[in-house]
Amino acid sequence: MKIEIISGSPRVNSVTKRVALHLFNTLRQTTAHEIGLIELHEWNLPPMQSVFTSVESTPEEYKALSKKIFAADAFILVSPEYNGSYSPALKNLLDHFPKQHHKPFGIATASPGGFGGMRAAQQLLLLVPALFGVASPYLLVVPTVDKKFNPQGELLEEKFQNSVHNFITEFLWLSEKVTRENIIVYNEN
Secondary structure, three states, X not given: OEEEEEEOOOOOOOOOHHHHHHHHHHHHHHOOOXXXXXXXXXXXXXXOOOOOOOOOOOOHHHXXXXXXXXXXXXXXXXXXXXXXXXXXXXXXXXXXXXXXXXXXXXXXXXXXXXXOOHHHHHHHHHXXXXXXXXXXXXXXXXXXXXXHEOXXXXXXXXXXXXXXXXXXXXXXXXXXXXXXXXXXXHHHO
C-alpha cells in the first residue's frame, strides 16, 4: 500500500510539519508500506483553475506531485488551524485533483495553542467525504505541538506516544481493510 502524508502548511518553518515528519518516520520504521511525504511549501500551486485529471494532463512542473497523488492508496492530512479551519493551501492542493473515491484518510492537526487544531480537524471531517474518501474516525489532535515534537519530528513528550500509536493503529487498520476491499471489487469487475 502507498500512503502519502501531506504536510498541509505552506510555511517553510511550520511547526505542524513536525507531526508530519514524526508520522513519516514512524510509519517507515514500523510498516512495510511505501510511505511518501508531500510538503506543501515545496509546491507553488496557483489557485485552482482546472483539475489535473491524469499525470499526463498535469503541467510539467507538477508532474512529480501528480504521480504521488495518483499512485496513493491512502492519505494522512496534517494541517495547522488557520482561523478555525484547515490550511487553505491544503484545500487548494486537493482541489487540483479528482475525487479520491474510497481512499482512506487519516486526519492530524496541530497548533502551538491548547486545542491542537480541533476546529480544523472537524472541518477536515467534512472535507474528506466531499472528496469521496473514507475518514478514519480516530484523529490525531496535537496541542502545544512545539513542546511535543522537535523540528526533526522527534517526540519530546513521551506520554503523547500513546495518542500517536492509537492514531497510526486505527488508520492502518482502516486503510488495509478498505484498500484490500477496493482491490477485490476492482478485480471482480
